[in-house]
Amino acid sequence: MSIALFILRRLARGVFTILFAVTVTFLLLRLLPGDPALAVASPNMTDQAREALLTQYGLDRPLFIQYFLYLGQLLQGNLGTSFTQSIPVVDVLMQRLPWTLLLTVTSLVLTIVIGIPLGVLAASHKHRFLDRLVQVFGVTGQSLFVPSVGIVLLFVFGLNLRWFPIGGAYDEGAYGMQWYGSVLSHLVLPAISLTLIQLGSYVLTMRATLIEALGEDYITLAKAKGVPPRTILWKHAVRNAMLPAITLIGLQLGFVVGGAVLTETVFAYPGIGRGIYEAVTQLDFPVLQGAFLLLAVTVVIANMLTDIAYGFLDPRVRTS
Template sequence: MWFAVTVTFFLLRLLPGDPALAIADPGMTEELRAKLLADYGLDRSLGVQYWEYLTQLAQGNLGVSFRQNQPVLDILLERLPWTLLLAGSALAVTVALGIPLGVLAATHAKSGLDRFIQVGGITGQSLFVPSIGVLLLYVFGVQLGLLPIGGAMDGDATGAAAWGSIAVHLILPCLSLVLVQLGSYVLTLRSTLIDALGEDYCTLARAKGMPQRRVVWRHALRNALLPTTTLVGLQLGFLVGGAVLTESIYAYPGVGRSIFEAVGQLDFPVLQGAFLMLAFAVIVANLLTDVAYGLLDPRVRTA
């Protein structure tokens, strides 16, 4: 976390432009402009700014937004649920589709079905989030008019209608992320499951008369899921990066959208707080991945 905080702090200062322009009106007098910069600590050296930021961070203070003049924590907490909903939905759909497709490809290895699934997986890995997002937006939102083209919900929706509106607005952003990352899960699971089915314990189970379906789902799949579990943790980083682009394309009011807006405004406090929050999420995801490893493979717990 300290490394993420430090790198983020200094890299943001390399962005071209003057953050003072996000705060001060060009028509202000020089005295008023200097006072405003002093209030935000931008008149101090980088070393002093860094130390003051760490001091405030240790007290749970992420600073105040240059542009919105609101506490960064309040801004991010307001948008975080939308990002969690988008990323969580995309991850859940990806895993729900990836496991059966991977099993289907592995159990029909070298068949036409297997090749079709592999081609689809490789194609998905080759897609770029903004490209597929704009394409889906144009086809389903503009041309067909089946789905909303932006936002997270209808402003006048309440009760059950509000939840329905949220679900409808979530379809295109979620689909954009799923299409891009699904191939990795399918291809990884297919490869590891084929290897697992060739192991001695699966051969022995079949020799004892156990049906192939049970061999796959009861014995082989559990071991084959280990690399896929690792991929789930690593893909959270992709979801974070993909969410910035996806939320920007669909004007989805999440943390990623805040990052996109703050970059153009050189709003350092918002960028620092958002990256800190996302770094924490990735660290927690990797920790949970390690715990899941122990649950799936008892050998890990005794290593």
């Protein structure tokens, strides 16, 4: 299969996945308990004013008509208007997106920086104490629950030791370098929480792929030629073992996004995840739809780019 056809197939799959996510999100939100009209209509309104307001937001129309109107708005780049804030959903999301990006990117970087050395350490000490210790750490990390980790970190390092703030993204009134320091201190606990829950999978994957690489014939040949063990490990084995690990980064992005929603809620971090929680409590459908769409598109694009990159790096993927 040619590169162009491979990319086109992945793009088509991505478009259908996004359309499916939009449809499921639209329908699921309508199944939530409660009347969305309560979010836009005041109890003191007259019946005429209430009906006019519902008509303005299209809430008085049949469900299938609301769906196609929503798709039409999406094609025009219009995500609607927030029921509770009365501002465009795009503005609501853009206010929160930088904080979510800061948290998720920091977490991914920490996962890579910590996960690769730990995986290499375990594989290079196979079946020894360090290997078993790292495996215990990895399995434990895979079984952690995001809110539980966040609450423990808040209780120990926020409430008891008072090393870090327990909520928000920065201190009110901070400015200049003080503001940057405040942002960093508020970021520490959420970033550690999100890193811990995804680190286990990355470490165990890196360990398994590196052990497999160390058993290949080219490694045996390098040893026979007298290549130094450190060079064999880092230049030959790690380099080839990185391909599945890089793929895992793209595949785990959905897990990171889901973890960010829970993490931001626990730490009252003003990202999109916290916005989703607030929108659910307020039945703010437009914000929920916009947030879910943004997260779905992000995950689909990341996976699509990962597939394409893997196709370039390993031609066997294009022919499978």
